[in-house]
Amino acid sequence: MFFSFWLVFFSHAEEVRSFVWNGPKVVTSQFSSKLGMMNTERNEYATNLAALAVNRVVEGKASAASLEEARRMIALALQLSPRNKRAVVANFQLGKGIVPEKVEENYGRVSFSRLLLMRAQLLEKDATEENVRLARLFVNLAAALDSRNEDAVYASELHRLDHGEVDWSGVMVGAEGAESGR
Numbered sequence: 001m002f003f004s005f006w007l008v009f010f011s012h013a014e015e016v017r018s019f020v021w022n023g024p025k026v027v028t029s030q031f032s033s034k035l036g037m038m039n040t041e042r043n044e045y046a047t048n049l050a051a052l053a054v055n056r057v058v059e060g061k062a063s064a065a066s067l068e069e070a071r072r073m074i075a076l077a078l079q080l081s082p083r084n085k086r087a088v089v090a091n092f093q094l095g096k097g098i099v100p101e102k103v104e105e106n107y108g109r110v111s112f113s114r115l116l117l118m119r120a121q122l123l124e125k126d127a128t129e130e131n132v133r134l135a136r137l138f139v140n141l142a143a144a145l146d147s148r149n150e151d152a153v154y155a156s157e158l159h160r161l162d163h164g165e166v167d168w169s170g171v172m173v174g175a176e177g178a179e180s181g182r
Contacts, residue, residue, distance in 0.1 A: 021094040024075035046077035046084035113146035
């Protein structure tokens with residue numbers, strides 16, 4: 001019985017391992033009101049990005065890869081809508097070392113990848129610097145969310161070939177590791 005207690009204790013301790021969250025600190029969005037998205041749309045994208053980020057951390061048991069992916073999504077969510085409830089709460093909980101509860105998603109990874117790609121294509125048509133910057137982030141994220149989405153992967157690779165790697169550092173304000181653009 002003593003052995004089974006320790007076995008349960010250590011297996012539970014392994015599941016709830018500690019992690020370091022160097023989350024973004026966004027006070028004011030780098031995207032202005034001139035961005036080709038209405039505030040309600042920005043908030044919806046932020047909510048969906050934060051939900052995917054939370055669920056990725058839960059599914060990945062706060063692995064380094066899941067945290068890095070979540071860091072990008074939450075940073076982008078906070079840039080789109082700095083006061084988005086789901087993004088603010090997730091960033092706070094992760095900052096305290098708490099793995100949030102899994103949340104309901106409006107879109108799965110595959111559907112959201114397609115949505116991001118379509119929205120990016122619309123943003124690129126406007127061709128302002130701000131819209132193009134967000135479009136590149138959306139395309140990069142769409143390819144990362146669903147590497148079987150050939151259109152997203154192709155667009156992401158063309159962007160990489162034409163403009164270099166996507167620079168996430170502007171979005172990752174306040175997050176350690178942002179300097180590398182990862």
